[in-house]
Amino acid sequence: MAKATFLEAIRQAQMEEMQRDPTVFIMGEDIICNVFGTTTGFVDAFGIERVRDTPISENGFIGAAAGAAMVGTRPIVDATISSFLYPAMDQIVSIIAKSRYIYGGQPRLPLVIRSCLFYGNSNAAQHSDRNYSMFMNIPGLKIIVPATAYDMKGMLKAAIRDDDPVLCFEDSTCWTAKSDLPDDPDFLIPLGRGEIKREGSDLSIIAVAGAVPLALKAAEALAAEGISAEVVDPRSLVPLDTALILKSVRKTGRAITVDPAHQTCSAGSEIAALVAERAFDALRGPVLRVATADTHLPFSPAIEKALYPSPERIVAAARRLVAAHEPAIA
């Protein structure tokens, strides 16, 4: 065990799985140049056949991943920034998500498409997307959103070994976060299993991706005020660990979802609906949502930051929820 960053966790997961299985290969734009440091040493270890720089041609190489997966390889596509998935929507939606189904289970598509959520740093609207929830509306895609280096390593390794297509969204606000990373080559975190990141009794904060560390900060601040917040990290959005979420809400009786995505139809909104539908009897107040405002993200740092979830917004929501529903004093 040694402490390492989120990006190093990605590198280790890929390195270990490529060493383990010769059918795993990686392709994407500028992999060899290695912009974010997740393929350091890969060309030396595996050669340029298995570490492939692609043209800037997302629909082409993401579609090629589908074909390569169908014939027995396990592609990892590094799509760089999640906004670059849009040119490949046809292949992701119509081919990758649907091929197994429309062909009656004949093919398997064991592939991973990695992309980062590159927001919060004055990259303007076209480069700042947090778009995992869009893909939740398409059956056939597994979606993971790890928030720690530890989870990233275990889940990415599991994703590479999975026989279904997996979209891995990597929150860039988590890039420098460090964890002790197991060096067991079979360290795997099963997809579809969430985790309680902090136990509490007064309310459940269900946080997605980069909102997890924000929720933990908020929980710390709330503890100082005597409010005990539980932080639930689903880690996977598809499949979603509904049992863990509902169990937590049934225990605390209050729920806030926190999601860096735009609020409308976000993962946080879906989780809020789930809680309202399946745990209504346990709720002592409304399910609140803390998400990014439903506007585009502007370039100017003076007006960008306030649009995202923050520990302050989570604390404010928690106070409102707890205060509004304290039992009346006789």
Next chain:
Amino acid sequence: MTDQQNDRSLEKYRRMQRIRQFEDLAEAIHAAGEIPGALHTYAGQEASGVGACMALADSDYMVGTHRSHGHPIAKGAKLRPLMAELLGKATGVCKGKGGSMHMSDFSVGSLGETSIVGSGVPVAAGAALGSKLLGNGRVALCFFGDGATNEGAFHEGMNLAAVWRLPTVFVCENNGYAVSTPAHATVPVKDIAERAKAYNMPAIIVDGQDVDAVEAAVSEAVERARTGGGPTLVETKTYRYADHAVNMGRILLDRGAEVDEWRKRDPLTLHRAALLAAGVAAATLDTIEQEVAAEVADAIEFARSSPYPTQEEAFDDVFVERLPIPDFING
């Protein structure tokens, strides 16, 4: 003709007959309301599909289009699961979940018959990439129409295959129309084959009504692909007799005498004449036609007597593991 050449020629005739008779029956029962949804038939283009597939090894891959009945038959697929698929039955090649536009039989090397125009091109490039990485010597052939060459996916897939010298063969089945719009209105070059120049890729234009000519052209391309020479674009000049989807043209397009002109060069008639000229007995060809008729009759009987899928089946094959079934389904 050697015995071997004779066998291949007769096999081409048999596969073209299978497609034609399958399509004739499909069209009839579709008109009678027995096939749900739209029906995209391949009649008229048989020489293109059969010639191309005969140039492949059994283990080679093939990606096709929404006009999906002919390609698997050309590659050697059995008729029963295909006919059952058209009827939406559980015994269909896609368990009744794909239908007319997705009749992909993976057991004969198909990797999808995709109904989003052009979307198969990157998939075929990827299958070739996978084969190259696995070192199994397999070639991936991709069928698409003239209309697909205006799609971005066509450009991206062709470019990738060319720049990585992937073992691919791209077969443009140019039937002159993208749905109802004639190619001259949407394609600024005379021949689709000219587009290969943009990828520094060799191209061959071939009479798509002549099954031997198509087989020869695609064989040259397959040989190049298999020996590391990279991809080739083969353009087969052909024609579909029916509308884009059967009977759609009543409201879209009247092609008038053009269909009759093309029927004069019907690929089955041409091949039959070539076989007779080469000394094959008419009785041999008649026997093949009768045997195929029996196969088609058996396929429809099988399809009709097969069960529909259970409601639970709708939740299978989204992932490898079946999805949970919601309460309202059986509740």
